[in-house]
Amino acid sequence: MNRMIEYRGFEIHVELTSAAQDVFDVTVQIKGSENVQVLGARANSVKLRNGPFTERWAYLVGEVAGHAAIDVLLGSED
Template sequence: MQRTVSYRGLDIYIELRPTSKDMFEPWLRIDGPNQDARTAAFGTLIKVRGGPYSRRWAYLVAEIAGQTSIDLIPGPEG
């Protein structure tokens, strides 16, 4: 199961991988026009820790993890 969420001009790609009945491990990748080489999440699927989760929680946890990662990306100074 896959979903893409836009946040601050970047896309958070979320992929859920089933582990057992109705339980999933969330993975995320951040895509955008300005990919900073210092940020590992750009273009690479990263497993979100703490799972497995129900489908609803897996999407929520992955979206929050992706948003937090984007918030930590250094922006232009000024």
């Protein structure tokens, strides 16, 4: 199951894979934006730790992790 969230000119791709009945592992990948060159080869997907999560939590955790990664690259929006 996949979801894409746009944030600050980037796309956060969240992918869920079934770990057991009704719980999922989460993988996040950040794509896009021409304003940051640092992504380059680092734009691989990352499996998030401390799972598995229920579907709702899995998407939330993936989105928040993506937001945090982008904020680290660009600096936080105050």
